Amino acid sequence: MEIICGRDYEHVSFKAANAIVRQITLKPDSVLGLATGSTPIRTYEYLVEMYQDGGLNFANVSTINLDEYRGLCAENKHSYHYYMEDKLFSHINIDRKRTHIPDGAELDAAKACADYDEIIRACGGIDLQILGLGHNGHIGFNEPGEVFTKGTHCVKLAQSTIDANARFFANIEEVPKEAYTMGIQSIMQAKKIIVLVSGEDKKDIVKRAFFGAITPEVPASVLQLHQDVILIGDEAALSECYIEKD
Ligand code: F6R
Numbered sequence: 001m002e003i004i005c006g007r008d009y010e011h012v013s014f015k016a017a018n019a020i021v022r023q024i025t026l027k028p029d030s031v032l033g034l035a036t037g038s039t040p041i042r043t044y045e046y047l048v049e050m051y052q053d054g055g056l057n058f059a060n061v062s063t064i065n066l067d068e069y070r071g072l073c074a075e076n077k078h079s080y081h082y083y084m085e086d087k088l089f090s091h092i093n094i095d096r097k098r099t100h101i102p103d104g105a106e107l108d109a110a111k112a113c114a115d116y117d118e119i120i121r122a123c124g125g126i127d128l129q130i131l132g133l134g135h136n137g138h139i140g141f142n143e144p145g146e147v148f149t150k151g152t153h154c155v156k157l158a159q160s161t162i163d164a165n166a167r168f169f170a171n172i173e174e175v176p177k178e179a180y181t182m183g184i185q186s187i188m189q190a191k192k193i194i195v196l197v198s199g200e201d202k203k204d205i206v207k208r209a210f211f212g213a214i215t216p217e218v219p220a221s222v223l224q225l226h227q228d229v230i231l232i233g234d235e236a237a238l239s240e241c242y243i244e245k246d
Pocket of ligand 1: 034035036037038039040066067131132133134135138139140141
């Protein structure tokens, strides 16, 4: 695992965007695995800026998002479909037929998940997966305690995740209790993974996930077994980690 320490959120986002630009430049038909949440927002803004400056072409890029709330349709402002349109897709020249997010409006969980696994397979797997990190160690919505071998599945969100995500909703009752998420197995099959972390509130889970025991109780700890992971964090998030300085 490589660890890159940025000064702050801005610097982390800039480095993450550059890694994505490099991926698209080297392979214009890359399949990108994308995350939502607060952390990648500035990274997406950088990508939009680079696209608008003429340095990036998304025409042949495909995207596969990690997750979506079960029961929210694409038009719902709290859905991850909406987030991706708002933060990235509506600002770049990506072909919507190449963008993929689990179908939250499909209430038949078995069908929604099987369809999504088929989409991932048809895309030929993920070249570069971007991940955020939950305070409880979740990646995607793979909550603590789940086996590492799952494909896309429906999860009951942990109370800590519902609490953390309540900030995006008018009140906590509105936060959906279930979500469809890409499984750890699919995440681990990505050729390259970049994990973005920022802020002091992530420092303890970063330490547990990347320097602690590999256990389903900390889902992100499985990433220690991946052959090509880059952790990009700011000084606050990495403050509990030992990093060799050159
Ligand atoms: C989002 C996702 C989640 C978030 C995680 C961190 O698609 O899958 O795992 O990456 O909850 O969220 P933030 O970035 O808001 O701290």
